[in-house]
Amino acid sequence: MRERFSVTELTALRNDLLQGGLVDSREAAELLQVFLMGRGYGVSPQAALDAASRVEMAGCSLPVLQNELEGLALVM
Numbered sequence: 001m002r003e004r005f006s007v008t009e010l011t012a013l014r015n016d017l018l019q020g021g022l023v024d025s026r027e028a029a030e031l032l033q034v035f036l037m038g039r040g041y042g043v044s045p046q047a048a049l050d051a052a053s054r055v056e057m058a059g060c061s062l063p064v065l066q067n068e069l070e071g072l073a074l075v076m
Contacts, residue, residue, distance in 0.1 A: 005039075005069055010062050013069075017060050028052035032072065041073040048072060 013035050017028055029048040032055075036043045051068040058064035 004073055005066060007062070009035075010066055010069075014060055014062060014065055017055070017065075025049060025052045025056060028056065032069065036069065036073055039073075043072045043074060 013031070016031060020027060020031065026049065029045065029052040032048045032052055033043050033045065036048075051072050055065050055068055
């Protein structure tokens with residue numbers, strides 16, 4: 001299976017999440033939504049919030065971030 005997002009894209013998103021401190025899961029969820037919508041994918045706000053919580057719990061590791069984004073991305 002081909003990955004939808006490059007390591008460069010994921011690293012930039014991870015840096016944005018970490019710079020924001022992941023203090024607020026809602027803000028992190030919004031960032032995930034903006035990231036996906038900017039690449040032509042739809043995403044459920046509740047699913048993004050759930051994913052942001054899981055990413056936060058995993059310390060924002062790239063493999064978890066990638067897995068969550070792959071699961072969230074809905075083709076429009």
